[in-house]
Structures are given as structure tokens and as C-alpha cells.
Amino acid sequence: MELLTNGIGLTAVVFLPIISALVLTAIPKSQELLIKGFALVSSIVTFVLSVLLLPQFDFSNADKLQLGNKITWIKSINANYEIGIDGISLPLLILSTFITVLAIIYSIEHLPEPKSPKGFLALILVLETGMNGTFVALDLILFFVFFEIVLLPMYFMIGIWGDKTVRSVAGFKNQIETRLYASIKFFVFTLFGSAFMLLGFLGLYYRGNKTFSIPELIELGTSGAFTGTFATLVFAVLFLGFAVKVPMWPLHTWLPDAHTAAPTVGSVLLAAILLKLGSYGFIRIAIPILPEQAKAWAPAIAILSAIGIIYGSLACLAQTDLKRLIAFSSVGHMGFVMLGIASLTPIGINAAIIGMVAHGVITGLLFFLSGSMAHTYHTRDMGRLGGNMKLLPKTGALLGFTAMASLGLPGLAGFWGEFMALLGAFNPLDGLNVTIFRSSMVAGAIGTVLTAGYLLWMLQRVNLGEPSEEWNEMELHDADGYELAAWIPLVILTILIGVFPKLIFGATNDAVVSLLTKAFGG
Amino acid sequence: MVIQWASYTSPLYAFENSYVVDKFSIILKGLFILITYLTFLLSINFIESDKYYQGEYYYLLLSSLLGALVVSSSRDLLTIFIGIELASTPMFLLSGWKKGDRKSNEGAIKFFLLGVLSASLILYGFSLLYGLTGQLVFSEISTYLLSNALGDSPVLLLSSILVISGIGFKISVVPFHSWAPDTYEGAPLPITAYLSVSSKATGFVALIVLLTKVFATSGQSWGVILAIISGATMTLGNLVALQQSNPVRLLAYSSISQAGFIIAPLAVAGITGNYQDGIFASVTYLIIYAFMNLGAFLSIHLFSNFAGSDNFYDWGGVAKHSPLAGVLTTVFFFSLAGIPPLGGWFAKFVVFRSLLSTGEIVGISLAIIGAINAVIALVYYARISKVIWMDELKNPEQEQTFEFQNPLKVVGAFTVLITFIAGVFPGIFSYLGEVSSIFFGN
Numbered sequence: 001m002e003l004l005t006n007g008i009g010l011t012a013v014v015f016l017p018i019i020s021a022l023v024l025t026a027i028p029k030s031q032e033l034l035i036k037g038f039a040l041v042s043s044i045v046t047f048v049l050s051v052l053l054l055p056q057f058d059f060s061n062a063d064k065l066q067l068g069n070k071i072t073w074i075k076s077i078n079a080n081y082e083i084g085i086d087g088i089s090l091p092l093l094i095l096s097t098f099i100t101v102l103a104i105i106y107s108i109e110h111l112p113e114p115k116s117p118k119g120f121l122a123l124i125l126v127l128e129t130g131m132n133g134t135f136v137a138l139d140l141i142l143f144f145v146f147f148e149i150v151l152l153p154m155y156f157m158i159g160i161w162g163d164k165t166v167r168s169v170a171g172f173k174n175q176i177e178t179r180l181y182a183s184i185k186f187f188v189f190t191l192f193g194s195a196f197m198l199l200g201f202l203g204l205y206y207r208g209n210k211t212f213s214i215p216e217l218i219e220l221g222t223s224g225a226f227t228g229t230f231a232t233l234v235f236a237v238l239f240l241g242f243a244v245k246v247p248m249w250p251l252h253t254w255l256p257d258a259h260t261a262a263p264t265v266g267s268v269l270l271a272a273i274l275l276k277l278g279s280y281g282f283i284r285i286a287i288p289i290l291p292e293q294a295k296a297w298a299p300a301i302a303i304l305s306a307i308g309i310i311y312g313s314l315a316c317l318a319q320t321d322l323k324r325l326i327a328f329s330s331v332g333h334m335g336f337v338m339l340g341i342a343s344l345t346p347i348g349i350n351a352a353i354i355g356m357v358a359h360g361v362i363t364g365l366l367f368f369l370s371g372s373m374a375h376t377y378h379t380r381d382m383g384r385l386g387g388n389m390k391l392l393p394k395t396g397a398l399l400g401f402t403a404m405a406s407l408g409l410p411g412l413a414g415f416w417g418e419f420m421a422l423l424g425a426f427n428p429l430d431g432l433n434v435t436i437f438r439s440s441m442v443a444g445a446i447g448t449v450l451t452a453g454y455l456l457w458m459l460q461r462v463n464l465g466e467p468s469e470e471w472n473e474m475e476l477h478d479a480d481g482y483e484l485a486a487w488i489p490l491v492i493l494t495i496l497i498g499v500f501p502k503l504i505f506g507a508t509n510d511a512v513v514s515l516l517t518k519a520f521g522g
Numbered sequence: 523m524v525i526q527w528a529s530y531t532s533p534l535y536a537f538e539n540s541y542v543v544d545k546f547s548i549i550l551k552g553l554f555i556l557i558t559y560l561t562f563l564l565s566i567n568f569i570e571s572d573k574y575y576q577g578e579y580y581y582l583l584l585s586s587l588l589g590a591l592v593v594s595s596s597r598d599l600l601t602i603f604i605g606i607e608l609a610s611t612p613m614f615l616l617s618g619w620k621k622g623d624r625k626s627n628e629g630a631i632k633f634f635l636l637g638v639l640s641a642s643l644i645l646y647g648f649s650l651l652y653g654l655t656g657q658l659v660f661s662e663i664s665t666y667l668l669s670n671a672l673g674d675s676p677v678l679l680l681s682s683i684l685v686i687s688g689i690g691f692k693i694s695v696v697p698f699h700s701w702a703p704d705t706y707e708g709a710p711l712p713i714t715a716y717l718s719v720s721s722k723a724t725g726f727v728a729l730i731v732l733l734t735k736v737f738a739t740s741g742q743s744w745g746v747i748l749a750i751i752s753g754a755t756m757t758l759g760n761l762v763a764l765q766q767s768n769p770v771r772l773l774a775y776s777s778i779s780q781a782g783f784i785i786a787p788l789a790v791a792g793i794t795g796n797y798q799d800g801i802f803a804s805v806t807y808l809i810i811y812a813f814m815n816l817g818a819f820l821s822i823h824l825f826s827n828f829a830g831s832d833n834f835y836d837w838g839g840v841a842k843h844s845p846l847a848g849v850l851t852t853v854f855f856f857s858l859a860g861i862p863p864l865g866g867w868f869a870k871f872v873v874f875r876s877l878l879s880t881g882e883i884v885g886i887s888l889a890i891i892g893a894i895n896a897v898i899a900l901v902y903y904a905r906i907s908k909v910i911w912m913d914e915l916k917n918p919e920q921e922q923t924f925e926f927q928n929p930l931k932v933v934g935a936f937t938v939l940i941t942f943i944a945g946v947f948p949g950i951f952s953y954l955g956e957v958s959s960i961f962f963g964n
Contacts, residue, residue, distance in 0.1 A: 074868075074949045076802070077875060119845075141871075145862040152861060155904070159912045180912060184904055191861075191900055195893040198871070202878045202889075 005056050007069025010083050013050045013097065014133045014146075016042060021125035024118060032117055036108050039121035043104045046128065047097040053085075054094075062087030062507055063514035065138060065215060077205075079141040079212045087511030088283060088353060091504050092276055093135045095360050098489075099272045100128045103265045106368060106486040110375065112161040112263035120161060123153035124265065131273045135280065140201040140212040143285070148194060150274055151187055154258075154266065159183035162261040182254075182261035189244055189254040197241025200234045204289065214285060221289035222518045235293035238286045239301075245278030248301075248338055249308035252331045256315075259327035264371025267323065271330055272364035276356045279337050283349060283515070287341070291519035294344065295429070299436045301342040302425065306443035308335030313450035317457070322370045322380045325458055326363065329406065332451060333359045333417075339444055340421035343437060344520065348424025349512045354504045355417025358497060362405045362414050365490040369399050372483055373462075376476050382458065387467030392478045396463050398487060403459050405494045407452040413497035418448055429520060542597050549954065550594035550727055553809055557720045558587045560816055560936065563929040564712040564823070579619065582612035583716065590724040597735065598659040599648045602728055606644065609724045610637055610692060613717060617709035629708025632701045640691035640698070647684030650677055651736070660735040673739030682737040682744045686751075689732075692725030695785060696755040699778045706774040714770060715819035718777045719812045726784060726808055733788060734797050745792025749884050752789050755782030756895040763902050769822040769834045772902060773815070776858060779899060780811055783869075783892060787876040790885040796876075803876035806951050810869040810944045814857040817937035820930060821851035825910065828924055834906055838913030844924040850934050852907045857941045859903040860896050865944030868951070870896060 020042035027035050057066055068084020085093060103124055111117055126149065133146030162179025169181050205212055207230060208220045220226070226234065244251045255275075259267045287294040312332030319325040337359065340352035373388070373395060374380045389396035405412035408419070425441035428434065479487070497503055561583065569576050589609030596602040614637060618630025652658065654677050655666040667673055690698035706714045737744060759779030766772040784807050791800025822834070824847045829837045841848025857864035874892065877885040943950065 072949070073947075074951075076949070076951060076954075077872070145867070148862040148867070152856060156907075156911065159908060180908060183912075184901065184908070187904060188897060188900060192897045195896050199874060199878065199889055199893055202875055205875075206878060206881065 005067055007067065007083060009049060009053050009056070010067055010085065010136050011069070013046055013053070013093070014083070014129055014136060016046045016049070017100070017125040017132070018129035021122040021129075024122045024125065027118065029118060035117050035121065039117075039125060040101075040104050040108065042125065043097075043101045043128070046132075047094075047101045050094050050097040050132075054090075057085070057090060059087075059506065062090075062510040068136070068138065070138075070213075073139075073142070077141070077212075078210055080139050081142060082139040082213055083136045083142075084138050085136055087507040087509070088515070089135045089280070090507050091353065091357050092273075092280060093132060095276075095357050096128065096131045096135060096273050099269065099360060099364055100124065100131075102364075102368075102486040102489060103268055105482055106268075107265050109480065109482040110264065110372070112265075114160070116160075120157070120265075123157050124269070127153040127157075127269060131269075131277070134277050138214045140204065140214060140217070140285070142212075143214070143281075144194070144198055144201060147197075147277060147281075148191075150277070151190055154262075154270065154274065155183050155187045157266040158186060158258060158262045161263040161266065178257070178261045182257040185254045186258040189247075189251070193241040193244030193251075196237040200237035200241070203230065203234045203237075214289070218288045218518065222291060224292075226290055227292070231290050231293045232296070235286060235290045235297060238281070238290075239297065242278040242281040242286060243304075245281070246275060246334050246338060247278070247331070248304050249311050249331065249335070250304075252308065252312075255331060256324050256327040259330070259367070260321060260324045264368060264375070267327075267367040267371060268364045271326075271367055272360035275330065275334055276360060279334065279341065279352060279356055282338075282341050283352065287344070288515055288519050295431065295520070298342045298344055298428070299433050302339055302428075302437055302440040305335045305339040305342060306440035306447075308332065308338070309444050309447035310450070313447050313454060316454040317450070320382055322382055322385070322458070322462065323367070323374065324380075325382070325454065326366045326370055329366075329451070329454070330359070330363055332447060333363065333406075333414075335447070336418050336421045336444060339440060340417070340424050342428075342440075343421075343424035344429040344432065344516065345424045345427065346509070346513045346516055347420050348428070349516065350505055350508055351417050351420030351424055353508045353512070354413075354497070354501060355421060357504055358405075358413035358417050358494075361490050361493050361497070362402055362412075365398070365402045365487060365494070366406060368483070368487055368490075369395060369402060372479065373399075377471070382461045384468060384470065385462045386465045388463045391467050391471060391476050394479045394484070398479075398491065400459055400463055401491065402494070403455040405498070407455045408448055411495075411498045413494045415498060416501045418444075422448075429516075541595050541601060543595060547594040550723075550805075551591050553723065553812060554587060554590040554594065554720060557716070557723070557812055557816065558583060560933050561712050561716045561720070563933045564715060564816075564820060565710075566929045567927045568710060568712055568823075579616070582616050586610070586612040586616075586716075586720070590720060590727075593724050593728050593731075597661065597731070599652065599663075600658055602731065603641075603644060603648060606689075606692065606724065606728050607641055610641075610721060613637075613713070613721055616713045617705050617717065619710050619713065620708070623708065625704070626708035626710075629701075629705035633705040636691050636698075636701045640688040642688075643684050643691075644688030647681040647688060650681040650684070654678060654681070660731075663736055664738070667739055674743075675740075678737065679740050679743050682733070682740055683747065685732055685737070686729070686744060686747065689725050689729045690751070693722050693729065693781050693785075694778050695751050695781050696758045696778070699755070699759070702778060703771045703774040707768065707770050711770070711819060711823050714774075715816055718773065718819070719815050722777065722781065723808050723812060726804065729785070730788065730801060730804060733792065734801065738792075738795075738797070741792035741795060745789050745794075746884065748785055748789035748792060749888055752782045752786040753888060753891045755779065755785070756891060757782075760895050760898045760902075764898070766902070767833045767835055769826060769832070769906065772834070772906075773818055773822065776899065776902070777815060779895065780807075780815075780858070782895075783873050784808055784811070786888050786892060787873055790877050790880075790882060790888065793884055794880045794882050796879055799876040799879050802951075802954060803872040806872050806954055807869040809951075809954075810865045810941075811858075813937045813940040813944075814854050814864075814866055817850065817854035817934065817941065818858060820933050820937065821847060821854055822906075824924075824926060824930065825851070834909055837906075837909050839910065839915035841910040842915060844926060847924065847926060847934075848910055850938055851910060853938055853941060855903045855906050857945070859900045861900075863942070863945040865941040865948075868944055868948040872951075 065084035070082040073081040130149035137143040315328040337355045340348040428437040592605030614634040620626035694702040763775035787800040787803035857866035860866040860870040877889040
């Protein structure tokens with residue numbers, strides 16, 4: 001087990017998927033079974049490897065970065081291949097490897113058009129390398145590279161396998177297919193954020209003794225090396241880079257388009273993991289390196305989060321498209337995550353992390369379900385759906401369960417993140433404007449009511465009632481084995497986290513407390 | 523080359539310091555030779571496919587290569603001028619190679635007229651310099667300038683402006699760029715690739731050498747001019763590229779915009795005096811750009827041959843006929859856009875790094891302009907990938923064989939390899955950093 005602890009284990013978790021993707025491209029197209037089998041096996045091996053790291057991880061020292069290594073990478077600019085995980089990144093890393101396995105299981109039988117398993121599965125694996133890498137990177141440049149690697153596969157996933165509905169979009173003369181518009185919008189928005197983020201990283205590099213190492217920069221930052229206009233500017237660009245990815249209101253507009261256009265698996269990965277890269281960036285980089293600026297910006301972040309929560313829920317109430325509704329619900333849920341982060345308290349940031357995991361599990365499942373339903377009914381229009389419980393009892397039951405989890409029912413995973421984020425906002429870090437935070441908390445509380453409102457309304461429109469006559473003629477298939485194999489683990493996880501939140505807090509709490517103590521003092 | 527490299531110990535000077543063989547020049551020579559070799563490979567099938575004069579074609583390309591090699595080693599005004607002209611004169615002929623083609627003729631004439639103009643500007647700049655100092659060799663010019671305290675003389679500044687304008691034509695920066703799209707479109711495709719890579723690189727090398735070895739003392743003034751040129755070049759090139767439907771014109775404008783990125787570090791280096799970082803960034807960018815741009819030309823060559831159309835919007839879904847060529851195209855174009863882990867990101871990164879190195883306001887402004895431009899550029903770079911992968915096939919029934927000749931495969935393999943290595947292990951460029959420090963040291 002020596003092998004797992006000195007960085008090789010983590011490295012394998014990061015690079016195994018991309019190497020498998022390369023091997024995958026070498027398998028001839030005709031060997032479809034081999035392609036699918038190989039992708040599945042490699043994702044499972046990656047997942048097992050990430051789980052094998054658990055016993056090696058020293059939970060009593062969860063605030064320390066572990067299992068990592070540091071090797072020279074680009075000598076001339078002092079960027080290193082520095083990796084490691086602590087209690088904050090561990091749950092996210094495992095979530096990422098886990099969801100990828102489910103995504104591949106689902107894809108075995110349910111490939112979106114145009115079918116081309118080789119390309120599609122290879123892109124999922126490349127995506128996984130980017131996601132895992134971002135969670136383990138401890139060097140700003142390494143982080144940046146992984147952060148960006150996810151863009152290309154997601155762009156192609158949306159653009160090639162996405163929704164082909166033609167619609168007119170402001171700014172385009174002719175009507176354009178949803179997938180084409182959504183894919184480039186996603187790419188441009190995220191690149192815009194990260195281009196500036198890179199400038200911010202360089203700023204830190206020059207003021208911080210020419211190092212890109214995150215732990216070293218945290219030491220410098222907490223000892224007050226970054227101050228004044230410089231620090232404000234750097235925080236502003238980092239904020240831009242991460243907030244686009246989260247996405248925070250008003251930078252969220254790419255998200256509904258991307259989610260709606262993406263193929264089912266694309267939406268799942270986007271919601272479950274990619275959005276977390278942004279909020280993770282806040283927790284790992286922006287706040288610990290620039291604590292004073294984080295404090296100054298916290299009220300603004302809280303207000304934007306509160307707006308995001310309310311806006312997301314109101315937008316959901318106006319949707320007729322099932323997938324778009326879930327997409328907007330992500331804006332609301334990520335609003336809770338950011339509200340928790342903005343409070344800068346242990347309870348708030350713990351809430352953010354469990355909220356991230358829960359959102360990944362629950363919204364991932366919602367996208368699986370809605371994608372599968374869209375495939376069965378050939379429509380996502382909630383006006384035409386209805387009586388789903390009678391037509392597709394298994395899918396319907398799962399949809400009911402997941403919607404309950406998503407609205408924050410106590411006992412299920414969604415509850416902790418929302419509840420504790422509100423608690424955190426009630427009592428933010430000393431010195432933060434309490435009025436603003438409590439107002440945000442009230443807004444958030446109203447948001448939970450609205451969330452319950454739109455989810456229940458959605459259930460009423462989709463699940464309940466009598467099926468419309470147009471489905472009489474059609475043969476509708478309820479969930480098959482592959483679908484259930486992908487979904488049931490998420491259901492179990494939702495219940496487990498709901499009942500034993502300590503699964504997550506056990507890992508995160510020490511790390512969060514130590515992060516905040518370092519940043520803001522005892 | 524290899525022998526020279528292996529036997530290298532210390533810089534060798536010849537002809538009274540007017541010709542030097544140091545690490546810097548050896549690396550650049552290696553680059554020029556490689557580019558020319560790849561251009562040959564690109565040309566083989568192209569030239570055989572029509573009634574072109576093969577012998578002269580290769581002869582002229584080699585002459586141009588000789589010019590480029592001279593430029594990278596010359597350290598006096600006359601030698602460098604001869605080098606610059608030797609590198610570009612054969613290109614006047616080669617760009618008009620498609621005799622019966624009106625566009626080719628038009629492009630060649632424009633190129634020729636502006637090329638002559640630029641030569642005269644450079645020469646005028648040199649003559650002022652010679653008049654001021656009475657010296658030809660760089661080292662003696664700068665000694666003279668120092669000992670007579672002529673560092674901020676207006677004549678020196680005027681001369682530097684003339685030289686920048688003259689070389690500005692060669693590297694096609696705004697406002698001296700107008701010939702490039704027409705010439706690129708008219709010239710045979712391998713020549714266009716060579717023009718956009720090697721000719722450009724020759725111009726840059728000349729510019730780097732002249733600005734750092736001769737005009738270093740008036741850096742404050744030309745730095746600002748270059749900064750303005752750089753910002754304008756990036757922005758204008760990008761905005762016009764957005765409108766293009768001809769892939770060659772698109773790459774022409776994209777290479778104009780990339781030129782803006784390459785001179786940005788020089789501009790800031792001039793202002794701050796931190797030449798080492800600036801040269802490192804420019805040269806690294808130049809090398810990575812050379813290979814990914816050659817690759818990009820290769821891929822549009824393949825697809826325009828296959829689809830029989832010079833409008834890339836007609837290329838809908840062609841990647842399905844040859845996924846290999848499709849992947850190559852994607853790699854090169856996204857690398858040009860600077861998306862990790864492809865080489866282009868490191869090129870952009872070192873440029874940003876050198877721009878921000880001193881916190882100078884000009885550098886920060888250029889970095890912000892550059893960041894915005896990187897995003898704009900993505901839109902048109904991604905468009906080609908979008909068309910070839912995502913759009914519907916024009917004639918699905920049509921069974922065509924996709925021609926991907928072996929020499930072209932070599933070019934593709936080589937350039938894609940460099941693009942990936944540069945992106946994943948950019949550490950190999952560290953050496954260049956040391957070299958640029960040595961370069962500026964002596």
C-alpha cells in the first residue's frame with residue numbers, strides 16, 4: 001500500500017481515465033462491445049482506486065494535505081506537479097469517480113444520437129481526468145490546466161450529441177440548433193472567466209515570491225502578504241473565474257442553455273461535478289489565499305447568492321420544459337452553496353461542501369430521470385406529460401423521491417446543505433454585516449419555500465393525473481436494468497448522506513475549521 | 523546542425539563580430555530548417571498535382587531558408603538586411619506561383635510592392651543609424667551610443683520607428699497587415715503556410731535582435747509604440763477573422779492576431795528593460811505557434827481538397843469521412859485558441875507572465891486586452907471544429923475516398939506531437955529561458 005500513499009495512487013486516479021480514452025480511440029469502431037466494456041472497466045478501476053485511498057487517508061489529520069507528492073514540472077516558471085487531498089477535496093474526488101462510473105453504465109444502452117460510443121465514452125473519460133485533476137491539484141497552474149481540460153469534452157458532448165431543436169436566438173440572424181448555440185455559449189462564458197482567473201494567478205505569483213504552490217500561497221496570504229488594490233483586483237478576477245463556473249447570478253445564463261441542450265449524461269456530469277469546480281475554487285484558492293478580501297466581498301457574494309436562490313426558483317416556476325426547470329433549480333441550489341461559503345463560518349462551509357455533494361447526487365439523478373423520460377416520450381414539455389406514475393411507475397416513483405430530496409426534505413441528503421447554509425448565514429463570521437446576512441438568510445428561507453413549490457408543482461404536472469391520450473398508441477418502456485443500475489446507487493447515497501451526514505462532515509469538518517482558523521484567526 | 527550543437531562550447535564570432543553562432547541562433551536555425559522541411563513535405567503532392575516548375579520551387583524555398591538562417595546569426599546592419607531580403611524576395615515569386623490564377627497574381631503584386639516599400643523603410647532606418655554612429659556592427663553601435671550619450675537621441679528614435687514599420691510589413695502587424703490576407707489566399711497553400719510561419723518568424727527574429735541589441739536605449743519610446751501596435755493587431759485581426767468564411771483568410775487574420783501576442787512581451791520589455799523575460803516569451807510563443815499553425819494549414823489543405831470548396835461552411839460533417847484528420851484539425855485549432863493541455867496555452871501563458879512581470883500599467887492593459895482577445899478568438903477557432911464535427915453532411919450518400927498522403931501524415935504526426943509535448947511538458951522550454959538570458963547577457 002506504500003504505492004498509494006506517495007502520490008502514485010492519486011496520480012493514477014487522475015490519469016488513468018485519459019490514458020484509457022487514448023487506448024479507446026485505438027480500438028476499431030466495429031468492436032462496440034469491447035469499447036463499452038473497456039470504458040466501463042477503466043472507470044470502475046478508477047473508482048476503486050479512489051476508494052482504496054480511503055483507508056490510507058488519515059482522518060484524524062483531515063486538515064492536512066495527504067497522499068500527495070511534488071515533482072518539478074515547468075522549471076522556468078517554478079510550476080510544479082503538486083498534488084494532494086484533504087478532507088475538503090476527498091468527498092468531491094470520490095463523488096467525481098463515482099458519478100463517472102454511473103454515467104458510463106447509463107451510456108452502455110442509452111447512447112444519444114448520433115450513436116458513436118467510441119467518441120462519446122472517450123470524451124467522458126477525458127472529462128473525468130479534468131475533474132479529478134482539479135480536485136487534487138495544489139499548484140495554481142496545474143489547477144488551471146485541469147480546470148480548462150474539462151471544456152473541450154463538454155463542448156463536443158453538447159455540440160455533437162446535444163439537442164437538435166431549432167430555435168431563434170437573439171443576436172443570430174437565422175434560427176440555430178440549440179446544441180450549437182449552447183455549446184459555444186458554454187465555452188465562451190467559461191473561457192472568459194478563466195482567462196481573467198489566469199491573470200489573477202500570475203498576479204499572486206509575482207507578489208508571492210514567485211510560487212504557484214497553493215499551500216505556500218496560503219501561508220503567505222494568511223500572514224498578510226497580499227493587500228490593497230492589488231488584492232482587491234486579484235480577488236475580483238478569481239471571483240469572475242469561479243463565479244462563472246458555479247454559476248452565480250448574473251453569470252448563470254449559459255447554464256440553462258447548456259443543461260437543456262446537453263445529452264443526458266452530459267447534463268448529469270455538468271450538474272454533478274463541473275459546477276462544483278467553481279465553488280471548490282472559492283474554498284481551496286480564493287478564500288484561504290485572500291482572506292481579508294474574502295471578508296470584504298462576502299456580503300456581496302451573500303447578496304448575489306440570495307438573488308440567485310430567489311431568481312432560480314422563480315425562473316423554475318415559469319418553465320414548461322422539464323430539463324430547463326431542473327437546470328434553473330441548479331442555480332438556486334448553488335446559491336445555497338455560495339451563501340454557505342459567504343458566511344465564512346465552519347458551519348457555512350461544511351454546509352457548502354455537503355450541499356455540493358448532495359446537489360451532485362440529487363440533481364445528477366434528476367437529470368438522469370428527465371433525460372430518460374425525454375427519450376421515452378420524445379418531449380420535455382410538462383404540458384404534455386402527465387400521469388407518469390401510471391405510464392412509467394418505476395421512473396415516476398424515483399422522480400417523486402428525488403424531487404423530495406431536492407426540495408430539502410429532512411432525512412435526505414438535500415436537507416443538510418440548505419439548512420446549515422441558512423444557519424451559517426444567520427450567524428456569519430465576526431465583523432461581517434449581520435443585517436445583510438440575515439436578510440440573505442430570509443431570502444434563502446423564502447427560496448426553500450419556492451423550491452418546494454416548483455418541485456411539487458412539477459410532480460403534479462408530470463407524475464400525477466391521467467395520462468394524455470397521445471401516449472395511448474405508443475409503446476413506452478419503463479426503466480431498464482442499465483438505468484436502474486445507474487440510478488439506485490444515487491438513491492442509496494441520498495438516503496445515506498441524509499441519515500448519516502457524518503459521512504461527509506467526518507472528513508470535511510477538521511479541514512474546514514483549520515482553513516478558517518488559519519485565514520481569520522481563532 | 524546536430525554537429526554544431528554537439529560541439530558547441532561558447533559563442534563563436536566571425537567577420538569582426540558581424541556574424542555570431544550562439545545557442546540562441548542555433549535554436550532558431552533549427553526551427554527554420556524544421557519548418558522548411560515540413561513545408562517541403564506539404565509541397566510534394568501539391569506541386570506534383572499541377573504543371574508547376576518543381577526545381578525552381580524548391581530552389582526558391584531553400585534560398586528563403588538561407589536568408590532566415592543568416593538573419594538569426596547576423597549582428598550587423600548590412601548582413602541582417604541582406605538576410606531579411608534574401609528571406610522574403612523568393613517569396614514574391616513563390617506567392618505568384620499559380621500563374622493562371624488571378625488571385626495569385628494580385629496577391630503577389632501586392633506583396634511585392636509592399637515588400638519593396640518595407641525594404642526601403644528598413645534601409646532608411648539603417649542609414650539614419652549609420653549616419654548617427656558611423657558603425658555597422660551592433661556591438662559597436664551600442665558602445666558608440668553609450669559613450670556619446672546618444673541613447674535618447676531623436677534620430678535614434680526615428681530610426682527605430684522606421685525599422686519597426688519596415689519589419690512590421692514582414693510580420694504583418696496592424697497597420698501594415700493589409701497585404702497578408704490577399705497574398706495568403708492567392709499563394710499555393712504550402713507557401714502560405716511557410717509565409718505565415720517562417721517569414722513571420724524571420725521578421726520577428728530580426729526585430730528582436732535589432733530592438734534589443736541596437737535600440738535598447740530608446741526602449742521607453744518604441745515600447746509604447748509597439749504596445750499600441752500589439753493591442754491593435756490582436757483586436758483587429760480577431761474581429762476581422764470572425765467574419766471570414768474562407769479558411770485561408772481566416773488563418774491569415776488569425777496569424778495577424780497571433781502576431782499581436784508575439785510582440786506584446788517585446789513592447790513591455792522595451793518599457794521595463796526586462797528583456798530576458800520578454801525574449802523568452804516571444805521566442806517560446808514563436809516556436810509553439812510555428813508548429814500549430816503549420817498543422818492548421820495542413821488540416822485546411824486536407825479538407826478543402828476533399829470538400830472541393832474554399833468556404834468552410836461547406837465542410838459540414840466532413841470529419842466523419844476521416845476522423846483522424848478531424849481530430850488533427852481540432853487539436854491545431856484549439857491549440858491556436860490556447861486551450862490546455864494543447865501547446866497554445868503555454869505560449870499564451872508565458873506571454874501573460876512576461877506582461878505582468880513588473881506590474882507596469884502598459885503590461886497590465888495589454889494582458890487584459892489579450893485575455894479578452896483570447897476569448898474572441900475562441901469563437902472562430904471553434905467554428906471550424908463545429909462545422910466539421912457537428913454540422914450535417916452535405917452529401918451523405920457520396921462515397922469519396924479521403925486523400926491523406928504519407929508525406930502529409932508525417933507533417934501531421936510531427937506537428938501534433940510537438941503541440942502536445944509543448945502543452946503537457948512545457949518544461950522543455952525552460953532551456954530557452956536560460957538561452958535568452960545568455961543572449962541578452964553578451
